[in-house]
Each structure stands twice: as structure tokens, then as C-alpha cells.
Amino acid sequence: MTPHLAIALDGDSFAAGDWTTPVRQADEARLDFVTVQDSFGGRRPDAVQVAALVAPLTRHVGLVPVATTTHTEPFHLSTALATLDHVSRGRAGWQVRVSADPAEADLLGRRAPLGFDDLFAEAADVIEVVRRLWDSWEDDAIIKDVATGRFIDREKLHYIDFAGAYFSVKGPSIVPRPPQGQPVVAALAHDERVWSRLDVDVYFVTPADAGQAAGIVRQLPGRKVFADLEVSGSTTTEVADLIAAWSTTGVAGFRLHPGEDYGVPAITGELVPELRRRGLFTPSPHQRLRERLGLPQAVNRYQEVARA
Numbered sequence: 001m002t003p004h005l006a007i008a009l010d011g012d013s014f015a016a017g018d019w020t021t022p023v024r025q026a027d028e029a030r031l032d033f034v035t036v037q038d039s040f041g042g043r044r045p046d047a048v049q050v051a052a053l054v055a056p057l058t059r060h061v062g063l064v065p066v067a068t069t070t071h072t073e074p075f076h077l078s079t080a081l082a083t084l085d086h087v088s089r090g091r092a093g094w095q096v097r098v099s100a101d102p103a104e105a106d107l108l109g110r111r112a113p114l115g116f117d118d119l120f121a122e123a124a125d126v127i128e129v130v131r132r133l134w135d136s137w138e139d140d141a142i143i144k145d146v147a148t149g150r151f152i153d154r155e156k157l158h159y160i161d162f163a164g165a166y167f168s169v170k171g172p173s174i175v176p177r178p179p180q181g182q183p184v185v186a187a188l189a190h191d192e193r194v195w196s197r198l199d200v201d202v203y204f205v206t207p208a209d210a211g212q213a214a215g216i217v218r219q220l221p222g223r224k225v226f227a228d229l230e231v232s233g234s235t236t237t238e239v240a241d242l243i244a245a246w247s248t249t250g251v252a253g254f255r256l257h258p259g260e261d262y263g264v265p266a267i268t269g270e271l272v273p274e275l276r277r278r279g280l281f282t283p284s285p286h287q288r289l290r291e292r293l294g295l296p297q298a299v300n301r302y303q304e305v306a307r308a
Contacts, residue, residue, distance in 0.1 A: 001282075001294075002275075002282045003247050003251065003253045003254055003281065004224075004252055004253025004284075004292075004293060005032055005256070005275070006031060006032055006035065006062075006064075006226065006253060006254070006256070007026050007031060007034050007035075007257075007258065007264060007267060008034075008035045008037065008255050008256065008257045008258075009022055009023070009034050009035065009036050009264075010037040010257075011037060013258065013264060019053055019054060020054050022264040023063075024057060024058060025268045025269075026268060027058040027060050027061040028268065029267075029269075029272045030060050030284075031268070032061070032253065032284060032293065033062025033063065033064050033091075033093060033292075035064045035065070035095050035186070035255065036050050036064070038065065038067060038068070038097070047065030047066045047067060048080045048081065050065065051063040051065040051084055051088075051092070052080075052083070055088040055091070056087065059287075060287065061091065063084065063088055064093035064094065064095050064289075065093075065095065066095040067080075067081075067096070068097045068099050069096055069097070069126035070099040070100075070114070071105075071108050074125075074130050074167065075133065075169055077126065078129070078133035078134060078173055078175075079133075079174055081183055082133075082134060082175040082176075085179055085183045086175070086176075089179060089287060090288035090289065091287065092183040092184075093183050093185065093186055093289055094183060094186065096126075096185065096186070096200060098120060098122075100113045100114070100119060101113070120193075120194065120197040121165070121197070122165075123198060124198055124199065125164045125165070127185060127199050127200070128162070129160065129164075130185075131182060132171065132301070133160060133169070133171055134178055134181065134182055134183070135300045135301050135302050135303075136158045136160055136172035136173045137156065137157055137158075137172060137173060137175075137176045138177070138302065138303045139181070140153070141177070156303075157172045158171070158172055158302040159171050159172060177300065180298060181298030182290070182298035183290075184201050184289050184295065185199070185202070186200055186226075187200045187203060188204045188206075189203045190206055192219065195219065201224060202224040203220060203223055203224070203225050204255055205225055205227060207227060210245055210248070211249075213227050213246055213249040213250075213251055214249040214250055217249060217251060224252040224253070224295070225251050225252055226253045227246060227249075227251045227254050227255070228257060229243075229254050229256050231257060231258060231259065231262050231267065232257070232260070232261060232262055233259065236271050236274050237274075239262075239271055240278060243280055244278065244280055247280060252293070252294075256271075
């Protein structure tokens with residue numbers, strides 16, 4: 001199996017408010033997914049909105065917006081991401097982000113910034129709530145029974161009844177279960193202080209070399225590990241050579257960070273053909289992002305309990 005390939009899109013990737021071009025270029029190149037960066041106080045829609053905007057205009061590429069757990073209610077996150085998964089027909093993901101930025105806290109005026117441990121404890125609770133809400137509708141909860149006038153089988157909707165240190169959520173969701181069951185959850189993790197705290201499917205890591213990348217993979221069994229690579233200032237041959245060297249480390253794939261001198265068109269128009277020529281990238285035939293990344297089918301926790 002060849003490594004997966006993704007692109008990290010930041011605000012500079014969307015020139016003059018053009019939200020669609022870089023994502024459509026990634027889609028046409030059959031990349032596995034794009035991540036869409038986000039920050040409060042910017043002059044563009046938030047990342048989930050950008051992903052929802054381009055979803056109907058793409059067919060293959062996974063859409064993984066960044067959304068903070070620090071300043072966003074988990075119920076709202078769950079519904080927005082579930083809706084994105086429906087709109088994209090199973091191509092949605094979510095990159096978890098925490099914020100210790102005082103300016104972002106001041107912008108919202110909700111509370112002072114939390115410390116490291118509290119930030120990630122809260123993030124872990126948000127992920128748990130979002131996952132429970134995605135499961136709060138069983139797959140066959142919608143029955144559309146004309147004879148009885150019932151649209152939903154209420155016995156197949158479940159309260160999640162979460163009560164934690166930072167918030168409580170009763171549920172169920174107001175959006176049916178996503179097509180993937182559980183959209184892909186990812187996080188940027190520079191060190192092991194984060195690895196043990198968050199229940200995610202994909203980790204983006206920043207190793208210094210191939211040996212360190214292999215060591216990280218060994219510490220994260222059962223997780224998909226993507227190596228972040230800055231490609232600004234590089235040539236196509238240099239990036240392809242680096243991917244070839246690191247492909248033996250066990251990383252699942254690479255997330256490329258384009259720059260002004262080596263942007264999305266160079267990645268999709270030059271690098272992808274070169275990687276395919278070398279046998280280092282093969283587009284996946286799967287549409288749903290979980291299947292494309294080789295993640296197991298998402299089991300509905302409430303449905304399993306009901307069957308038991």
C-alpha cells in the first residue's frame with residue numbers, strides 16, 4: 001500500500017476569497033484529504049463553513065476542517081460536522097484544536113485562557129461528547145412510516161447524558177447519524193503529552209528525521225500517523241525523495257504544507273504525477289474517508305447496547 005497524501009490549507013491558500021480552487025485542485029489530483037486551517041477573528045468563514053461550501057463542488061477529496069474545542073460548544077461542533085459528512089457523502093473529518101491565545105479569549109469574552117492540562121482535558125471531553133452525539137441516532141432511526149405517520153423511531157434515538165467538569169450535554173443530536181458513522185477525528189501532536197490525552201484516529205506529527213518518525217509510529221500502535229512536511233523552498237524531486245525515504249518508517253501518509261514558491265498547483269500538477277510514476281502514491285477507489293484511510297467501520301455504541 002502506498003502512503004496517503006494530504007495538503008494543509010491555511011488562510012494564504014485562499015487568494016482573494018477564492019475558497020474553491022485549491023480544494024478542487026486537490027480533488028482532481030485524487031488526494032486523500034485536505035485540512036482547512038482556522039482562527040478566530042479572521043476575514044473569512046470558519047473552516048467548517050469553507051468545507052461545507054466546497055463539498056458539493058468536489059467528489060473525491062476528504063474535507064477535514066480545523067475547529068477549536070476551547071471556544072466552541074460540542075453540540076454545535078457535532079451537528080456542523082455531521083452535516084458536513086452528509087453534504088460530502090462521507091468525506092468529512094475534524095482536526096481538533098485547542099487555544100491558549102489570550103487574544104482569542106478576549107475576542108469571545110467567555111473566560112480567561114486555560115492551562116495546558118485543562119485545555120486538553122476539556123478537549124478530551126469535547127471529543128467524547130461529539131462522538132456520543134454522532135452515535136445518538138441509530139443507523140435505521142429514520143423509518144418514514146406513512147401508515148402510522150411516524151418519521152423517526154424514537155426508540156432508536158438516545159440521550160447521551162454527559163456531565164463533566166466543563167459542560168453537560170443531554171442530547172440526542174438534531175442531525176441523523178453521519179454516513180461514516182464517525183467522521184475521521186485528527187489532531188496535531190508535537191509530543192507524547194498530547195498522544196495519551198485525545199481519542200483521535202489520525203495524528204499529525206513533526207519528526208525531525210526518518211528515525212524519529214519510526215519511533216513515533218512505534219509509540220502509537222493502532223493509530224494513523226501522518227508526517228507533516230513543509231515543502232516551501234523545495235523542488236519536486238527533493239520532496240519526492242524525502243517521501244520515498246520516509247515511506248519505510250511506518251507512517252500512514254504525509255500532510256504537505258505548501259508555500260508561495262511551491263504551492264498547491266505544484267503539488268497537484270508536478271509532485272503527484274512524480275509520486276505516481278515512482279509508485280509512491282496510488283489514488284484510493286473509496287469515497288468515504290474512513291475507508292480510504294483504512295480505518296475500521298464505526299460501531300454505534302448505543303445500537304450495540306440495544307442489541308445486547
